Amino acid sequence: MPKVDRRIQKTQLALKNAVIELMSEKDFDQITIQDIADRANLNRGTIYLHYQDKYDLLDKLIDSQINELAEMDEWACDEDWTDAFIPYFEYFRQNHLFFSTMLTSKGSGPSYFRTRLLAHVIKGFEREIDRESGKNSNLSDDVILQYAGTAYVGLIEWWIVSGMPYPPEVMAKQVGALLERSL
Template sequence: MDRRIKKNQEAIMNALIGLMAEKDFEKITINEIAERADVNRGTIYSHYADKYDLLDKCLQTHMEQLVQSCSPADETGLYPARDTLLRTFQLMEQNALFYTTLLTNKGVPSFRNHLQALMIRGIHEQIDQSHMDLGELQKDILAQFLSSATVGVIEWWFVQKMPCSAKDMTDQLWKLLELHQMLPQGKLN
């Protein structure tokens, strides 16, 4: 991709997120996005059909970045290693404006659903790849429980304006999983 195109797209997406931090998504106009991104309306329309398409592409870009950065290819098993969880929180911390805005903006409740759906898919894949015997647990219920708890903790972290570091969040979530015996014995450290 041409560097200029990439730079424009990043500026447009950053402008959208910046505006969403200030007001509801529904009240944002293409003109405001263009002005904030320092591009003309035509540039936005050359990349996106409308502001909804822009939001979808923005979500997709950040979700892909999250998956690529936080899903090492060499890990197997149902549960991630502690350092994978730490990388996830660090990436979110680095992109705090994006995550805070989308988790707290009432105009975009679908973001939480996107994040949870991503986690559910990942948990399902890990269960399938590991061939783990879940005993009496149903895969769908386990995936829903783990994803809901984790997304709830992430949402709390951003809504509370990140009162602790990514490392502290990782340690706390890991301890919760250990406490409730959600980690197999071989994965506790």
């Protein structure tokens, strides 16, 4: 994979931070490209060199976070439930500002993020449904996946909004135990 120019990385980080900061202050729908440019201390034209509009910028930002989670998914499949969730909760803690903004702000941006996160989680859970023990034999896969995915995303949201009252390891253990019972 080609190495990204440091100036581009610096610009993209400034834009990411600007969008997240602005979204913590007002609805995404009310944020303008000029607001983002001013906050990032960049020219509007610089934003348009990288993104079509603010929605493209947000979409790429969300893609980046989902892709990082997807990279973790490959490793997690080989672990038991508890151990698999530790790196996720560490990641949510390390990226607290992003996740708290995206899960608590109003407007189309956060709603879109929550939908994307839920779809990603459900896709990851698809291969985890236990059909061999018989505990899910009379349940629809769609219902199981919606239940487990919505519960997991809801717990992430609750944990972040509540100020992360439990360490990542404790959350991983409890969430792992609950999802193991469900899936």
